[in-house]
Amino acid sequence: MLPIHEMLSQLDPPFTGEELFDHLPDIVFFIKNTQGQYLVVNNTLVQRCGARSKEDLIGHTPYEVLRLPLSQSFEDQDKKVLETGQPLVGQLELHFYATRDVGWCLTSKLPLRSKSGEVVGLVGVSQDLRLPDLATEEYSHVIDAIQYAESHLTDPPSVKRLAEIAKMSPYQLDRRMRRVFGLTTGQWLLKLRIDLAQRLLRTSEGSIASIALEAGYADQSAFTRQFRRATGMSPRDYRNARRGTSS
Template sequence: MSEAAREWLESLRPGGVRALFDTLPGLLYFAKDTEFRIMSGNRAFAQRCGFSTVSEMIGRSDLEIFPLELAEKYREDDRKVMESGEGMIGIVELFPNSIGEPEWFVTDKIPLFTRTGEVAGVCGTVRSYEGARAELQPYLDLLPATDYLKHNYAEKVSMNSLARMVGMSVRQMERRFRAAFKLSPSRYIQRLRILKACDLLVSSNLQVTEIALELGFYDHSAFSKKFSELMGMSPRAYRKRHSQSRGGHEGG
């Protein structure tokens, strides 16, 4: 870490980064010391543990909060993380849900260190396994289509073919795309083409017209219009800006 980065981090007010965890829906955050006592956490974690505020749970251990068989499992994992100095990511385990019943959750834990490099404890996040899967499901339902488009965005794509890939009607597939990506399938394809165009403008010597044709646009004009609409500048202006910043070439 550079000296400037270290000085900046040390200048931050304590707790500033932690506040982010209070804004993330469905995410529980905690931190414990080497005595396995909870020393920090977000409101969602405190409430899941049965407390009204975060301050009420500070200093308590899992053995005081959870059923013995769950608390012992949590403590054993905490001990492994602190003794090894390495994180445990993607632990699928039972954790009380909002009504106190054990449910499958995914836990990530990493060690905490003092400024002198000694282990200071462990921190982690807990999120519902079912909830995480539910959040991803809209994207998983469209995965065959998005995978296909990732490799074939320059080709003329049939909406009927995309719909068949995901086992939906065209109307249903378009509705799912808008819900998941806030874009129609056609706009999604255009975004992929423009993103690739950005890469080619900076990394290649291809002329703008060559890039337009390679990415499936009818001509230079159609490409420039769409590029300007999405990027706020012409392809040539984009290439010039990034060529200057990287000390690279400037194509036509």
């Protein structure tokens, strides 16, 4: 049998996965060099950036094609992967694109290494999260836990408490949450709270501190740190960006 590396070395042009990922509209795909510049992108990324073609992205960094502060968050991720050689796996993020679309994604970035082991770039994907259909008997108690969490966000329940409501162990609840959401219970709780916060930032005039409390954060600084980690921007920057202001 021909080893995979020998087969790939015979291909012209080299296989990058670009054409395959062009047929997956819910996945952003890219390959970057050590400067964080795009070498390969799929059509989904082009659309999310509001660009006209792939050529508008190739050779550019996120800072050059995406608006701040989202672009800075992506570049910080790239730098960490490229400098440490450690992968970023399953990072839950709220993406805010030039097209003004907003959505949750799970992002993974892996270092690309030369034969000598040197990091020569990275490859990454961001997959959109879709809300599942939970209308089955198997998940009736999971629905109870979800509804409880949604109605108690100002005092968010623990994973252990949600497992009790779902009448199963935390491990069993995690397995079911992963199956339908692609997230652990803890990740899903974070998504729920950040979703509420970004909605309030967009639609209300409440202070950052009051919104932090509504989302279940007694400490505004902790809220800001977690919001920035999930969205790539501070609550204030997010509010200004969604309203088209720079103040």
